[in-house]
Amino acid sequence: xxxxxxxxxxxxxxxxxxxxxxxxxxxxxxxxxxxxxxxxxxxxxxxxxxxxxxxxxxxxxxxxxxxxxxxxxxxxxxxxxxxxxxxxxxxxxxxxxxxxxxxxxxxxxxxxxxxxxxxxxxxxxxxxxxxxxxxxxxxxxxxxxxxxxxxxxxxxxxxxxxxxxxxxxxxxxxxxxxxxxxxxxxxxxxxxxxxxxxxxxxxxxxxxxxxxxxxxxxxxxxxxxxxxxxxxxxxxxxxxxxxxxxxxxxxxxxxxxxxxxxxxxxxxxxxxxxxxxxxxxxxxxxxxxxxxxxxxxxxxxxxxxxxxxxxxxxxxxxxxxxxxxxxxxxxxxxxxxxxxxxxxxxxxxxxxxxxxxxxxxxxxxxxxxxxxxxxxxxxxxxxxxxxxxxxxxxxxxxxxxxxxxxxxxxxxxxxxxxxxxxxxxxxxxxxxxxxxxxxxxxxxxxxxxxxxxxxxxxxxxxxxxxxxxxxxxxxxxxxxxxxxxxxxxxxxxxxxxxxxxxxxxxxxxxxxxxxxxxxxxxxxxxxxxxxxxxxxxxxxxxxxxxxxxxxxxxxxxxxxxxxxxxxxxxxxxxxxxxxxxxxxxxxxxxxxxxxxxxxxxxxxxxxxxxxxxxxxxxxxxxxxxxxxxxxxxxxxxxxxxxxxxxxxxxxxxxxxxxxxxxxxxxxxxxxxxxxxxxxxxxxxxxxxxxxxxxxxxxxxxxxxxxxxxxxxxxxxxx
Amino acid sequence: xxxxxxxxxxxxxxxxxxxxxxxxxxxxxxxxxxxxxxxxxxxxxxxxxxxxxxxxxxxxxxxxxxxxxxxxxxxxxxxxxxxxxxxxxxxxxxxxxxxxxxxxxxxxxxxxxxxxxxxxxxxxxxxxxxxxxxxxxxxxxxxxxxxxxxxxxxxxxxxxxxxxxxxxxxxxxxxxxxxxxxxxxxxxxxxxxxxxx
Numbered sequence: 001x002x003x004x005x006x007x008x009x010x011x012x013x014x015x016x017x018x019x020x021x022x023x024x025x026x027x028x029x030x031x032x033x034x035x036x037x038x039x040x041x042x043x044x045x046x047x048x049x050x051x052x053x054x055x056x057x058x059x060x061x062x063x064x065x066x067x068x069x070x071x072x073x074x075x076x077x078x079x080x081x082x083x084x085x086x087x088x089x090x091x092x093x094x095x096x097x098x099x100x101x102x103x104x105x106x107x108x109x110x111x112x113x114x115x116x117x118x119x120x121x122x123x124x125x126x127x128x129x130x131x132x133x134x135x136x137x138x139x140x141x142x143x144x145x146x147x148x149x150x151x152x153x154x155x156x157x158x159x160x161x162x163x164x165x166x167x168x169x170x171x172x173x174x175x176x177x178x179x180x181x182x183x184x185x186x187x188x189x190x191x192x193x194x195x196x197x198x199x200x201x202x203x204x205x206x207x208x209x210x211x212x213x214x215x216x217x218x219x220x221x222x223x224x225x226x227x228x229x230x231x232x233x234x235x236x237x238x239x240x241x242x243x244x245x246x247x248x249x250x251x252x253x254x255x256x257x258x259x260x261x262x263x264x265x266x267x268x269x270x271x272x273x274x275x276x277x278x279x280x281x282x283x284x285x286x287x288x289x290x291x292x293x294x295x296x297x298x299x300x301x302x303x304x305x306x307x308x309x310x311x312x313x314x315x316x317x318x319x320x321x322x323x324x325x326x327x328x329x330x331x332x333x334x335x336x337x338x339x340x341x342x343x344x345x346x347x348x349x350x351x352x353x354x355x356x357x358x359x360x361x362x363x364x365x366x367x368x369x370x371x372x373x374x375x376x377x378x379x380x381x382x383x384x385x386x387x388x389x390x391x392x393x394x395x396x397x398x399x400x401x402x403x404x405x406x407x408x409x410x411x412x413x414x415x416x417x418x419x420x421x422x423x424x425x426x427x428x429x430x431x432x433x434x435x436x437x438x439x440x441x442x443x444x445x446x447x448x449x450x451x452x453x454x455x456x457x458x459x460x461x462x463x464x465x466x467x468x469x470x471x472x473x474x475x476x477x478x479x480x481x482x483x484x485x486x487x488x489x490x491x492x493x494x495x496x497x498x499x500x501x502x503x504x505x506x507x508x509x510x511x512x513x514x515x516x517x518x519x520x521x522x523x524x525x526x527x528x529x530x531x532x533x534x535x536x537x538x539x540x541x542x543x544x545x546x547x548x549x550x551x552x553x554x555x556x557x558x559x560x561x562x563x564x565x566x567x568x569x570x571x572x573x574x575x576x577x578x579x580x581x582x583x584x585x586x587x588x589x590x591x592x593x594x595x596x597x598x599x600x601x602x603x604x605x606x607x608x609x610x611x612x613x614x615x616x617x618x619x620x621x622x623x624x625x626x627x628x629x630x631x632x633x634x635x636x637x638x639x640x641x642x643x644x645x646x647x648x649x650x651x652x653x654x655x656x657x658x659x660x661x662x663x664x665x666x667x668x669x670x671x672x673x674x675x676x677x678x679x680x681x682x683x684x685x686x687x688x689x690x691x692x693x694x695x696x697x698x699x700x701x702x703x704x705x706x707x708x709x710x711x712x713x714x715x716x717x718x
Numbered sequence: 719x720x721x722x723x724x725x726x727x728x729x730x731x732x733x734x735x736x737x738x739x740x741x742x743x744x745x746x747x748x749x750x751x752x753x754x755x756x757x758x759x760x761x762x763x764x765x766x767x768x769x770x771x772x773x774x775x776x777x778x779x780x781x782x783x784x785x786x787x788x789x790x791x792x793x794x795x796x797x798x799x800x801x802x803x804x805x806x807x808x809x810x811x812x813x814x815x816x817x818x819x820x821x822x823x824x825x826x827x828x829x830x831x832x833x834x835x836x837x838x839x840x841x842x843x844x845x846x847x848x849x850x851x852x853x854x855x856x857x858x859x860x861x862x863x864x865x866x867x868x869x870x871x872x873x874x875x876x877x878x879x880x881x882x883x884x885x886x887x888x889x890x891x892x893x894x895x896x897x898x899x900x901x902x903x904x905x906x907x908x909x910x911x912x913x914x915x
Contacts, residue, residue, distance in 0.1 A: 135760055189758065278782035288779035363786055391788035392810045398844035399787065399806020405840070406803040407831035409732065409823040411768035452828045629829060636824040658821075659863065660734065 002054040003523040003597070010059045014067075017201040021161075025186065025193045026052040028161045029127060030059065032168035033070075036123070037203035039093040039212075040071040042081040044107075044492075045522040046100025047137065048188035049129030053098065054523065060536055069208050074525065074537065077492045078104035082111035085181060088122035089115070089222050091212040094172050094205060101128035101143045101185070103462070107493075109146060112181070116150040117232040118222040119179040119240060123172030126152070126183045129191055130271075132326060133359025136188075137521075140357070142326045143185060147303040151236045153182045153244055154303040155253075158273040161195035167300065170253055178244035180236075185302075187271050245306055253301050254309055260293035263316065264376045266369075267335065268323035270300035276323055278362035279369050282390065283383035294373075294381060302331060307338045314339055314346040319376035321369065322350035325360040347376070363387070412447045415639045416596070416664035418516055418561045418589030419445050423453040424634050424670045425567035426482070430455070433575070436480040437472060441465030441494075443486035444521045445514055452636040456484070463489030466498025466511045466582075473507040482510045482575070487543060488519040491528050495546055502582035503551040510574045510583045515543050516591040524594045531590070547584050554583040561589040564669045596662060606687070613687040616663030620655045624679035627652035631677060634670045655679070724777035725879055726785045730804045731796025732821055733770055736867040740794060741772035743871060747888040748776035751880045758783035769800055792874055796866070797821050798850070802837040805846050814841065814848035815873040815915055817866065849873065851914040857907060865907035872911020882912060 006027070013031050015021055021031055029052060033041060045053040053074065059065050060072045075081035081097040088095045099108065105128060115124065128143050147154035153174060157167035167184055175182040221228055248254065255270075268276050276296075280286035285294060297313040297320075299305070314320050314335075324331040332350040339346055354360070354368035370386035377383070388396050413420045423445075430436060440446050440456035441464065449456040460468040465485035472481040485494045490513050502509060517532065519525040526532055530539040547555055554577060556570050567587065574583035606613040622645065632640050632655065643656035657667070668680035686693060727744055731737040738759055745757045753776035760771050773785045790808045795801025795816040805814060818838065826833045834840065838850045851873070857865035868889055875882035886908050893900045 274782060278784070281782070282786060288777070288781065290781050362782060362784065390786075395788055395806065395808070395810050395845070398846075402802055402805060402840060402844055405834045406799050406837075407823055407826050407833065409769045409800075410825070411733075412824060451825050451830055629827065632824070632827045633829075636828065638824060640824075641822050641827055 002050075002057065002525050003594070004051060004054055006051070006055045006058040007062065010055060010062055010064055013059055013064050013202070015199050017199065019199050020196050021199040022196045023194065024051075025159070025161065025164055025191045025195075026055055028165050028195075028197065029168055029186070030055050031199060031202075032165040033096055034068055034202040035165075035200045036169050036172050037094055037205045038070055038096050038172075039122075039205035039209050040073075040084065040087060040095045041065075041097065042073040042075040042084040042095075043098035043127075044075050044078045044081055044100075044104060045519060045525050046104060047129065047131055047135075047522070048186070048191040049098045049100060049127060050523040050525070051191065052127065052129070053525065057525075057536070068202050068204050070205070071209055078108040079111055082108035082115065082126070085111070085115050085120070085124045085126075087209070087212070088120040088124040089118055090217040090219055091122055092176075092207065093122040093209065093212055094125075095122065096125040096127060098127040098129070100131050100138070102141045102146065103131070103138050104128070105143050105146050107462070109150070112146070112152065113150045114224050115181050116152050116236075117224045117229060119232070119235065120175060120181055121179065123175040124181040125168065125171045125175060126181060128183050128185050130185050130187050132187065134188075134361070140326070142330075143183065144302060144326075144330050147183055148330065151180065151241065152303075153178070153180055153301065155182060155184045155300060156269045156271040156302045157184070157190075157300045158255075158270045158298060159187065159190035159193050160274075161193070161197045163270070163300065164190065165197050170251060173251075174244060174247050174253075177247040178240045180240045180244060185271060189274075190271060241304055245304055248301050248304075249306050249309065254306060255296075255298040255300060256309075256313060257292070257296040257298065259291075259295045260380070262293065262295060262378075262381065263318045264373070264378070264381065265295035265297065265313065265317050265320050266323055267297045267310070267313070267320050267331075268299065269302055269325060269331070270298050272323055272325055272360055272365075273298055275360055275362045275365055276369070279365035282362060282366055283370055283373075283386060285373075285381065285383060299331070305331075305334055305338065307342070310335060310338050311342045311344055314348075315342075315344050317346050319347040319349060319372070321353065321372040322348060323354065323360065323365065323369075324350060327351070327357045349376070366390070410450055412450055412636060412638070413444065414593050415637055415660050416592035416662035416666070417444070418587075418592060418664070419448070419514055420635065420637065421561045421564045421666045421669060422512070422514065422567055422587050423448045423455050424666065425564050425571060426455050427453055427634060428564070428568050428670075429571055429575075432572075433480075436482060436575075437469070439465050439469035439472075439481070439483035441468075441483075441485040441489050442521075443488060443514075445484055445486055448484070450636075452633050463492040463494035464497060465489065466494060466509070467501055469509050469511075470501060470505065470507065473502075473505065473509055480575070482512065482571070484512045484514065486520075487513065487515045487517070487527055487529055488522070490543060490546075495550065499547055499552060499582065499584065500550045506580065507582050508580060510571070510585065512571070512585045512587055513543055513547070515586050515588045518591050518594050520591040520593065524591065524597070543586050547586070552582055552584050554579050554581060555586065556584075557586040557588060559588050561587045562665050562669055564666070565672075592662060592664065603687075610688050612690060615685040615687070616665075616682060617657065617661040617685060618663060618665060618668055618680055618682050619657050619661075621679045621681060622646045622654045622656075625654040625677070626679075627654045629655065631655060631667050631670065631680070635667050637667060640667055724775050724780055725792075726790045727774040727792045727794065727874070728785055728790040728804060728807050729772045729774065729794045729796070730800045731770055732800060733768055735770070735796040737770040737772050737796055740796075740867055740871055741774050743889055743892065744774045744885070745776070747880070747885045748774070750888060751776075751884065753777060754780045756780045756783035769803070771804060792877055794870055794874055796853075796870060798837045799834055801848075802834060802841055805841050805844070805848075808846060810845070812847070813874075813877055814846055815870060815877075816841070816848050816850045817853040817870060818850050819852065819854050849915040853911070853914070856910045856914060860903060860907055860910065862903065865904065868904045868907040869911035869914070872908035873915040875908070875912055876915065
């Protein structure tokens with residue numbers, strides 16, 4: 001089960017024509033897919049479209065997708081999802097896939113390039129969650145480059161539900177009209193924006209997948225093999241591109257807001273519309289409804305551009321500002337080129353005034369837009385103070401000063417995370433054997449590079465932790481190289497790129513696979529090796545079987561990572577082994593976030609019903625703790641913090657375990673494994689104890705009270 | 719309508735403290751008053767111990783959810799260093815309600831960074847108008863640490879452009895639906911929060 005359930009919300013996907021659909025952006029996308037008669041959907045989870053996969057999964061489990069004959073797969077990778085669109089090459093079937101971009105697009109690009117070469121008959125839509133800017137977890141790049149290199153069309157609609165739904169519907173039609181796959185880009189806030197739109201009836205696909213299969217079509221002119229591949233390239237420029245531009249123009253996919261007319265204007269990506277309007281509001285140039293006197297050309301399609309629309313918008317203006325997020329400035333360069341070729345002399349401003357890189361929040365846009373209007377706006381369009389000048393100077397200065405004294409609070413391993421003991425064990429091993437190179441992977445486990453572990457030297461991409469250590473397979477270094485990958489990355493590609501690669505190349509490196517039962521970092525989705533039963537998927541396929549299946553003979557599974565001593569010993573054995581071939585250690589323990597999500601409601605329910613429930617937690621005996629913080633240096637658990645020393649004669653603060661402790665036991669284990677400290681204790685918190693337990697507790701309390709009285713008596717001087 | 723007719727509330731804290739729930743309740747209460755409401759949050763890493771901020775904006779018509787620095791009317795700080803981190807979002811006449819709880823991040827616990835000394839004093843020195851109190855102490859006094867959220871909402875209740883009782887009703891309504899036995903204690907926590915501010 002994923003982190004968030006949409007079981008209730010997906011019921012709204014059934015609403016009919018004319019009714020008002022209210023909800024989140026990703027739900028609107030799903031409804032739009034059903035309204036468009038989509039036949040099949042696939043994808044790979046990752047922010048900001050993880051919830052789209054979760055919505056589709058819940059809609060499948062509730063039987064909603066079946067009602068309209070829609071096939072849904074939780075694809076093994078983005079490449080698998082992109083390849084699924086092959087069903088739209090020969091048949092007029094509409095298909096949609098989704099992933100996090102640009103990383104997912106990187107993975108999918110082989111299939112995408114083949115798909116866009118041969119082209120499609122049925123509408124093929126790729127919904128890319130553009131993970132750019134605030135809160136992003138990946139390198140900062142643009143999907144735009146992929147659209148240009150493969151000649152896929154790129155939609156970037158205004159972030160409101162009506163525009164997003166229209167983009168899905170037009171996306172399919174544009175794809176069919178131009179025989180080209182279409183990408184629909186949604187930024188993180190667009191995925192989660194709430195709003196409403198007037199729904200249409202859902203449509204059963206026509207033909208259905210089964211009907212298409214009954215009439216197989218082979219058309220070798222659609223298969224990328226020379227000489228046809230050369231013909232595909234000609235088709236792209238000779239017919240598909242012009243047909244796309246015609247569709248975009250005829251259906252007014254791009255929007256012009258004339259404002260009060262005038263001879264300056266803004267050209268902007270549709271996805272930035274809300275931020276631009278807010279920036280104009282902050283400058284006093286837009287009202288609460290978003291109306292502005294400034295003319296706007298909104299590119300709801302950012303590739304291909306419609307040259308004559310841009311020429312028409314710019315020709316009567318002295319200057320325009322191109323608002324384009326990210327770099328390089330593809331659109332700004334294109335706009336220059338389009339206007340100059342058309343002999344239009346309008347001045348084009350852009351990255352010279354706006355930040356060259358980084359997210360365009362309203363506050364990032366303010367100063368650039370203001371600078372443009374100060375220079376070119378004339379008396380009617382003068383902005384109010386922008387940026388820091390808008391703020392009270394005293395407050396702004398104080399704010400900057402105060403912020404500087406607050407320590408960073410980076411995200412890290414959750415309380416009780418089973419990966420913490422693994423990296424604690426690696427740390428202990430490094431203390432014993434000296435520092436060694438660790439090749440990391442994408443996932444929660446990459447938090448290992450942060451304090452207190454500082455473990456990890458590189459990360460090359462999802463599932464590529466083992467491949468990232470391949471070059472170090474040399475006799476002098478083989479016992480000093482370790483790589484890490486998660487179960488998500490393992491099934492995504494790590495089995496071949498990491499394990500198979502190591503077997504084939506006779507690598508002696510050590511590879512750790514973290515098997516925590518979920519694709520945790522993306523929201524707790526199930527995987528092939530998940531322990532959970534999932535009626536729609538096949539789970540419970542052991543990683544060890546797969547690893548042995550590709551030829552690894554040295555495999556050790558550690559079933560409980562909290563046993564730090566055992567993890568350390570197995571890793572030491574792996575590093576010391578004289579056996580040839582890769583050494584694979586599978587470190588198992590359930591993701592604590594998902595475990596708690598399941599366990600907490602269960603315990604709460606038991607307590608409410610008056611039934612006995614036991615919760616474990618750890619504590620530190622303040623009288624024993626020396627306050628040397630050695631436990632923290634090997635743990636970094638958020639529930640381990642400092643408290644005043646209860647002993648008035650000692651000033652050093654002591655360690656304290658706060659309420660968030662989930663009783664994983666790691667702090668005690670690592671302290672024991674490192675022979676650090678006897679001050680940790682485990683307590684069982686018993687809710688609704690039995691009569692016997694109550695009696696024993698009373699006895700214990702009496703004994704303690706008696707001993708305490710005696711102790712006081714003894715200490716008193718006579 | 720100008721920006722100044724919109725009420726901007728910034729809720730800040732750490733993952734797991736109930737920042738997002740508090741913001742959701744505020745948004746619901748404002749919606750029930752007939753306001754147009756927008757809300758946004760940065761919470762991607764929240765559950766993994768990171769900081770959380772939630773922006774709530776309401777007024778006759780609000781298009782954008784994010785609060786600009788220097789424009790928040792009210793800041794609700796669930797942790798005192800987080801309040802210090804974000805207090806520059808307040809406008810000069812804005813008010814901060816700060817829980818004096820200090821949660822040292824692991825980078826402080828392991829000795830890499832210092833936790834700020836006297837965060838409340840620093841904010842006061844900078845001219846921030848604030849009410850600081852130990853919401854945890856109040857909650858524990860009432861018998862349940864989980865009441866902190868209700869205490870904090872009670873604290874800002876008299877600074878909203880609608881009656882405090884309406885916010886209280888909104889909170890109690892949630893408990894009535896999910897956990898009716900917790901209604902009286904939450905009512906007490908709400909009033910205790912009002913008193914604290």
